[in-house]
Each structure stands twice: as structure tokens, then as C-alpha cells.
Amino acid sequence: MATSLEFGWLSDAAGALAHGVATTIFLIAVTTLFGGALSVAAAAARRSRVAWLSGLVAAYVELVRNTPFIVQLFFIFFGLPGIGVRLDAVPAAILAMTINLSAYGTEIVRAGLDAVTSGQREAGLALGLRPRAVFLRVVLPQALRAIFPALTSQIVITMLESAVVSQIAVRDLTYEADLIQSRTFRAFETYAVVTVIYLVLSLLLRRVLFAGGRRALGLGAG
């Protein structure tokens, strides 16, 4: 076979790749914070006795889970300007990622809340805690302990899906790869290297979230 692989470009590209990695990490960090908070709020709303609120959240979850992420992103970045709502690329990417993560996160958190026995809530109320404190300090921590592995997986999936934001010119890892390969004409090698970087990122992200989650939820370092 005549073709051989060539990685000489890598030393020149290291800076650009590092910049891309930083952007990808920034995107998923912000999305995790917003998306995590929104998931908890939406899960609580989904379980509320206010029918329209619960129905609204259910519709949101179904709509997002049954459409591709790239369509959500294009709708926000290309579609919304059609009715006068214009967002820059990075806020549009963060918004799309947050909306996407929250839809899956809501279902995950809801399952966790369902798994906490009602006796826990009643015990909290019997101790004289207000309903809000019962939710935040008694029910939610137990729910999160049960579901944080699932939430971690979902965050990793969102990070991997975020490769698509390169399509609206957010300078993430994939966007840098696109630029590098258009300069070096070494498309296969470039994407091979970047794929390995994504693999390492997903393994690291899983570890960091897992360790951080265990510590935050008081499960020890085990």
C-alpha cells in the first residue's frame, strides 16, 4: 500500500489542540453546573401536584429526547434568529448542551427521587422541618446518592456530543481538528489523534465526576 501515516504536524498543532481541549472542558463544566441545577428543579416540578407545571416538564423532556442534539443546536443558532433571537456561538452551544443534558438529567433525578421512601419525607416533616428543607436536606441528597453514577454517564455522553458545536464555529477540540486537517491535509491522522484525546477526556471526566460526586455526597473516597 502506497499511503503511509504521517504525524510530523503534531508538534506544531499541539498548542491549537490544547486550546480546543480547554474549550471543550469549559463547555462541559458550565453545562454540568447549569444542567445539573436545572435537572433537579425540573424533576421537582415534574413531581409537583400542579398539573400544568408537571405536564410542561414532561413535554420538554419528550421533545428533547426525541430530537437529535444537532437539530436542537441548529434550531437555537440558525432557527431562532428567524424570529429575532440572536445568540453568539458559545452561548448558543452552552444553551443547547444545557437543554439537552437537563432533559435526560430530569428523568434520572426523578427516578432517584421516586426511589426515596415516603417515610423519609414524613420523618423530616415530623421533626418540624419546612417542606423545602425536607426536600433539599433529606430527600434530595439520598436521591442524588442513588443516581449520581447515571448522571455521570449522561454528562460524559453530553461531552462527547458536544463535538457537534464545531459546526457553528465554536472553537472546541473538533473545530481545531478541522482547521489542522485543512492545513496539513492529514485528515485521518488528525482525527485519529483527536479521537484518542476524546477517549482520554471521557475517562478522566468520568473519574473526576465520580470522585467529586462521592465526596460532595459524603460517600467517602471508596
Next chain:
Amino acid sequence: MEFTLWDILRNLLLAARWTVVLSLAGFLCGGLAGGLLLALRLAKAKPLRIGAKLYIEVFQGTPLLMQLFLVFFGLPLLGFDVQPWLAAGVGLTLAASAYLAEIWRGCVEAIPLGQWDAAASLGLHPLQKLRFVILPQALRIAVAPTVGFLVQLVKSTALTSIIGFRELVQTANVINNATFASFTVYSMLAVIYFVLCYPLTAASRLLERRLRLSSQ
């Protein structure tokens, strides 16, 4: 040239055919490859097991977009003339096989070990054990998550627009460039995906509930 709403919708619906065809092709080919991968994953020989596990972890731990790029730019290095539809089909098959093998492995492992022992005591050899004892039981559990995966697969086909396959998203981009009716175009696009995916989601949920009730 003036585009009416109907023109936009009609062109999107025509493009939806290719999304459906690609989803079905990815499911069929990915299912066959996934079955093979499952056999490797459950094999006695350790190298086969580990190889299959590595394959699954790499495909689940990297972006589908990168996998598509690697197929699209990698196949020509091997001397194949690559059209977008071929790269899209191969890429989705490879990815789907990894996900399906992992889903099905969970189903096989849900079968109590006693079933394997019972099959062995009947004198069946390993393939017969799978064929006559384990798979009939595992298949029953596998239907709901497999249908659920179909939703993910239909959504995944949207990424093939980036390597130039003319499916729904790419067609929407083309129409948008011609009409500037961006809000209408991308809203319709989302609705079409929803109409494709929601019945599958609902079916998967229904099957799961039925299975849970029947096993109680």
C-alpha cells in the same frame, strides 16, 4: 423562486426517506455485527473477550462524529472510493454494533447462571446452550431496550449530514440557504424527527412495562 410552506415540508419529507433508509441499514448491519461482537464478548478465550470489550469501550467513549470522520477519511487510505452514503452506513454500523452488543450482553447476563448449568447438564455444547436455552429467554428482555436504541440510532443519522450525506439535516440546511425561512425550516425539521422517534420511544416504554408485568 418562491418557496411555500408545502414546498419546504415536501422536500424535508422526501429527505426523511434517506434518514429512514440509513437508520434501517445501520440497524440491520449493526445488529448482525453486534451479534457477532456479543459472541466474542461471551467467548471462552480471554483475548477475544478483551478485544470485544475494548472495541465497545472505544466506540462508546468517543464522539460519533469522530468515528464518522475516521471512516470517511480512513477508507480512502485503504484504497476504497468513498461516497458519503457508504461512509455513513459503515460508520453507523460500527457504532451501532458496539451499543447493541453491550445492550444484549446485559440481557444475556440477566439470565440466571442455573440456566447455563441446566443446559450443560443436558449435554448441549456452548453454541447449543446459547441457541436453545439462553437466547430465547434473553431475547424477551432485549426487545424493549433494542427498540429504545433505535431512537438513538435515528437521531445519530443526523450527524452524517456533516460528512455530506443528503439526509434530513443537510436538506434543511440547503432549504434554509435558499429560503432564509430559518425558523420555519428548523422547526419543521425538529417536528419530523419527533414524529419519527416518539412512536419508537412509546413502543419501547410499553414493551418494558408489559415485560415487567408479565414477570411479576
